[in-house]
Amino acid sequence: xxxxxxxxxxxxxxxxxxxxxxxxxxxxxxxxxxxxxxxxxxxxxxxxxxxxxxxxxxxxxxxxxxxxxxxxxxxxxxxxxxxxxxxxxxxxxxxxxxxxxxxxxxxxxxxxxxxxxxxxxxxxxxxxxxxxxxxxxxxxxxxxxxxxxxxxxxxxxxxxxxxxxxxxxxxxxxxxxxxxxxxxxxxxxxxxxxxxxxxxxxxxxxxxxxxxxxxxxxxxxxxxxxxxxxxxxxxxxxxxxxxxxxxxxxxxxxxxxxxxxxxxxxxxxxxxxxxxxxxxxxxxxxxxxxxxxxxxxxxxxxxxxxxxxxxxxxxxxxxxxxxxxxxxxxxxxxxxxxxxxxxxxxxxxxxxxxxxxxxxxxxxxxxxxxxxxxxxxxxxxxxxxxxxxxxxxxxxxxxxxxxxxxxxxxxxxxxxxxxxxxxxxxxxxxxxxxxxxxxxxxxxxxxxxxxxxxxxxxxxxxxxxxxxxxxxxxxxxxxxxxxxxxxxxxxxxxxxxxxxxxxxxxxxxxxxxxxxxxxxxxxxxxxxxxxxxxxxxxxxxxxxxxxxxxxxxxxxxxxxxxxxxxxxxxxxxxxxxxxxxxxxxxxxxxxxxxxxxxxxxxxxxxxxxxxxxxxxxxxxxxxxxxxxxxxxxxxxxxxxxxxxxxx
DNA sequence: TTAGGGTTAG
Numbered sequence: 001x002x003x004x005x006x007x008x009x010x011x012x013x014x015x016x017x018x019x020x021x022x023x024x025x026x027x028x029x030x031x032x033x034x035x036x037x038x039x040x041x042x043x044x045x046x047x048x049x050x051x052x053x054x055x056x057x058x059x060x061x062x063x064x065x066x067x068x069x070x071x072x073x074x075x076x077x078x079x080x081x082x083x084x085x086x087x088x089x090x091x092x093x094x095x096x097x098x099x100x101x102x103x104x105x106x107x108x109x110x111x112x113x114x115x116x117x118x119x120x121x122x123x124x125x126x127x128x129x130x131x132x133x134x135x136x137x138x139x140x141x142x143x144x145x146x147x148x149x150x151x152x153x154x155x156x157x158x159x160x161x162x163x164x165x166x167x168x169x170x171x172x173x174x175x176x177x178x179x180x181x182x183x184x185x186x187x188x189x190x191x192x193x194x195x196x197x198x199x200x201x202x203x204x205x206x207x208x209x210x211x212x213x214x215x216x217x218x219x220x221x222x223x224x225x226x227x228x229x230x231x232x233x234x235x236x237x238x239x240x241x242x243x244x245x246x247x248x249x250x251x252x253x254x255x256x257x258x259x260x261x262x263x264x265x266x267x268x269x270x271x272x273x274x275x276x277x278x279x280x281x282x283x284x285x286x287x288x289x290x291x292x293x294x295x296x297x298x299x300x301x302x303x304x305x306x307x308x309x310x311x312x313x314x315x316x317x318x319x320x321x322x323x324x325x326x327x328x329x330x331x332x333x334x335x336x337x338x339x340x341x342x343x344x345x346x347x348x349x350x351x352x353x354x355x356x357x358x359x360x361x362x363x364x365x366x367x368x369x370x371x372x373x374x375x376x377x378x379x380x381x382x383x384x385x386x387x388x389x390x391x392x393x394x395x396x397x398x399x400x401x402x403x404x405x406x407x408x409x410x411x412x413x414x415x416x417x418x419x420x421x422x423x424x425x426x427x428x429x430x431x432x433x434x435x436x437x438x439x440x441x442x443x444x445x446x447x448x449x450x451x452x453x454x455x456x457x458x459x460x461x462x463x464x465x466x467x468x469x470x471x472x473x474x475x476x477x478x479x480x481x482x483x484x485x486x487x488x489x490x491x492x493x494x495x496x497x498x499x500x501x502x503x504x505x506x507x508x509x510x511x512x513x514x515x516x517x518x519x520x521x522x523x524x525x526x527x528x529x530x531x532x533x534x535x536x537x538x539x540x541x542x543x544x545x546x547x548x549x550x551x552x553x554x555x556x557x558x559x560x561x562x563x564x565x566x567x568x569x570x571x572x573x574x575x576x577x578x579x580x581x582x583x584x585x586x587x588x589x590x591x592x593x594x595x596x597x598x599x600x601x602x603x604x605x606x607x608x609x610x611x612x613x614x615x616x617x618x619x620x621x622x623x624x625x626x627x628x629x630x631x632x633x634x635x636x637x638x639x640x641x642x643x644x645x646x647x
Numbered sequence: 648t649t650a651g652g653g654t655t656a657g
Contacts, residue, residue: 079648112648140648147648179649210650217651241651276652314653344654376654383656415656422657447657469657478657631657 038065043076052086059095071103078109088113088122104130108141115148123148124157139171143180155188179207186215206232210239217246222255237268245277248284256281257290272303276314283318286601286628287516287524291322305331313341320349323599323626323633340374347380353633354642356388375407382416386423387632387643394420411437415444422452427461443472450479454486459495462486477508481564488564496564515602517584519591527587530578536587544577544586551616559609581610581627585617588625597624605629615639 042062049055059077067073074095081092088110096102096110107130114122123145130137142165149158162181166172178201185194198204198212209232216225229235229243240263247256260278264270275298282290298304298311305312312335319328332338332346343366350359363381366373378401385394398417401407414437421430430449434441446468453462466483473479480503487495503510513529527534534540548556563572576582581602588598606614606629618625619639627634635642 108648138648143648174648176649181649183649205649207650212650214651236650238651243651245651271651273652280653310653312653317654339653341654346654348654348656374654376656379655386656412656419657444655444657449657451657465657482657 039067039070039073042067042073046073046076046080049080049084052081052084052091055080055084055086069099069101071099071101071106074099075105075109078106078113082109082113082116085117088117102135104135104138104141107135108138108144111141112144112147115144115151118151120148120152120154137168137171139174139177142171142174142177146177146180146184150184150187153188155185155190155193158184158188173202175201175203175205175208178203179205179211182208182211182215186211186218191215191219206234206236206239210242213239213242213246217242217249220250222246222250222252235266235268237271237274240266240268241271241274241277244274244281248277248281251284253281253284257285270297270301270303272308272311275301275303275311279311279314279318283314283321286322286599287518288322288324288599289518289524291318291324291327294318306334307336309335309337309339309342313339313345316342316345316349320345320352321628323628325349325353325355325633338369338371340371340377343371344374344377344380347377347384351380351384351387353635354387354644356384356390359384360393373405373407375410375412378405378407378409379412379416382413382420386416386420389424389644391420391424391426411439411442412444414441415448418445419448419452422449423455425452425456427452427456427458431461431464441468443469443476446472447479450482450486454482454489457486457489459486459490459492474506475508477503477510480508481510485564488566489561493566496566511603513580513602513604515580515584515600517588517598517600519587525584525587527580527583529580530575531580531583534583534587536590539590540583540586543590544582547586547589547617547620548577548613550620551613554616554620556612556616559607559612562607562609576607576609579607579610581606582613585614585625589617589621589623594622597626600625600627602627602629605631606634611641611645615641 042058042065045058046055049058055077062068062070062073062077077095078092086092092110092113096106099106107126111123111126114120114126127137127141127145142161145161146158149155149161165177165181171177178197181197182194185191185197194215195212198208201208209228213225213228216222216228225243225246229239232239240259243259244256244263247253247259256277260274263274275294278297279294282294295305295315298315303311305315312331315331316328319325319331328346328349332342335342343362347359347362350356350362359381363373363377366377378397381397382394385391385397394417398409398413401409401413414433417433418430421433430452434445434449437445446465450462450465450469453459453465462483466479469476469479480499484496484499487499515527516524517527519525525534558573558576560569560572563575565572565575581600584600585598588600592598606627611634614625614627614634614636616639617623618636625636627636632643
């Protein structure tokens, strides 16, 4: 038997003979073993590549070793390039073309690359070429093709691939193919087809279940998601996270936290994705108690905000939504890495709290870094300008966003501009801007105009905005109420009746006003408008009357135009007294220590009368009061609000 | 080769 050094052997082999080497059985066993070791080593080198230059170096090494036709190694090279998001043309494509006898794995690596990057149809064309050359696909040729169908949202193509999986080699019963089929149907919006695939699968794993759970959660059907989850025999971290996130994304934060508690009780580990769902749930609850708790959980799980940019950004958003922009900024300041999410969340946070100067400063700071602003960043800065009445600055930003930063204004940005002009009382200009929009205005645009009409008392223009809104958002109860209130403030009671009648005909019911306030030990107390069910109702009422008496002594008069009913002034005063945020304020003053900030969350927009009472209360009690209504935050300090009475 | 994620205006 001829013995020779493998390295020398591979080195002296003519480069075109690699295929022969693979197929000739007379090559000694030891040589084939050595070769396999070398291939595996190269694959692991490629696995560790984090930059295209490293891949190119590895590629040169592959050449030096005479392995430039080795499909096993080159398929890994292509997968690495795809992972690094290197465009398929020209480099990865060229690598493939230089191989004389590409095997199904190499074909698939190329098909997968196009499926993930586009153009997606190239995957299908390649698949056809492969078939024409008589090469049979492997299971992940189909998973790659199905990914291309999902990315192209082409369910018809997906169905064709589905048929192929059944016709060729029985891949229809492959677990990976089945799971990817579910995913494809779901992404293309055919949840029913996805569920049918799931039902027909002979073999299912936790991924099959999770794909379907996520699909139901995404369409808002948490009951179906929950039923599936309960039936899932082996629940892993991803499946639990899908449920936490599902509830959070469907505005059911309490249930999200309940699932998370069960997850922890079951001893399942938590990672950054789970935390993001939990943080989002806490942000929705808006309570400082939960905010600090989840921050501790993140630290304990090893995903603290300092080192983890995703968790950090989510925490910035959460603290801002929980009323503590200071804590949000502390997180931001300490982050080791910041990206567009971190900056945007912080800018939006500042804007939400009326800190336009800080928002603009941070935006300027961001421009000095390599982080490019995106559409959300611009929504943040435009909102900041809007709430601070900085019209010219907002107009300058809007004018340059596309030219200087490559972000084309969307309907949402136009909505910000309508809000900016409208709040500043420039209603005609706002309406003209809507008429000049290059795209059809959406509900946000007309809603901004309607809101401005409320601030500036313009029932005629409100009628125009509302007529569009009633078409675009036929069930948007808020629009009907806003129009009705605008008519009421103008004393147009006949029009108020018409809007109310329309609401009755459509079966729309007004949500009752509700406020939450944190009492002692972080316990949340809930108050509805006119609610006398709280055990301390009598004391609360008395405290509120005392407070209002003191305020009246200083010149406060109830703002009767805040009441949208045609009733006597006395009745109006009584109704104003019963607003939920006033009850919450009185309870907060009664039960928390002097010096403590009172934090109130309200489900509807705060009315003008309550706003002035909060201002006055902050002055005479020396307390800081933070109110989060359904629009924004109001920080009341020493008789002033961060919104400058402009909301 | 297959499943879960962060910022959005009225």
